[in-house]
Amino acid sequence: MLRSLLTPRWLLLHLLFIVVTIATGFLAVWQWDRAHDAGGSFQNLGYALQWPLFGAFTIFLWIRVIRMDLDQRKEQDGSLEPDADQDSEREPPESAERSAPRRKRPLVPPPAPRVDAEEDPELAEYNRYLAELNDSDKR
Template sequence: MYRSLLTPRWLLLHALFIVATVATGFLAVWQWDRAHEAGGSFQNLGYALQWPLFGVFTIFLWIRLMRMEVHRGDEAEPAGAVQEEAVGPEVTAEAPPVMRRKRPLVPPPAPPVDAGDDPELAAYNHYLAELNESDRRAS
């Protein structure tokens, strides 16, 4: 479960998040010092207050990604193994695997629009259909 957070990819991500968080701290201190120098302005003071917020957001994002990775690992466990433990070893009836329906990448087409419903939209749809047909002929 938590072993997935120790893969080389995640170790690199941990290092990246640590460097980013420390960098935001250094940048906040730098802007704070610039705001108190002779040439400093309220803009430097504003940046000095923004950089810690960026650091907090970095930590939030880091924790969020780790939680997503752990939950993704939990979903990868086979459903049959969990069911066998609940039923017991003496019952060997196999349950069908749980199949989740995947979402299509492209939404289903919208119902056609008649010229009586919306003439402008119907004309535009007709124009798009002509463009699609000319593309098919060209390729």
């Protein structure tokens, strides 16, 4: 499991997260020094307090991405291992992808029911206007 975090892709990601975290520390110190200079302001002080939060958030994201990748690898490894309870007849891996859980709701919601001018004349007029705009865009 942890060996997968030492691939070239992951090493580059680790390096990126480390560089960003160190950079936020340097930026916090720089803003802190600017706040205490003669031309410094409360805005510099605010930034000096925000940069460590950005660094902490970077560390949080780093841990979260690692966990997500490890969980994904566990699911992939677990789905490919045969269970002792099942028969020796196993489905090929392609069918395992097809049997993955589907979305509960569609990506695009179904269209709303049409509104007649008798029900809501203002909304019907607005819908006609939108339909005209759509037709002009198609042309």
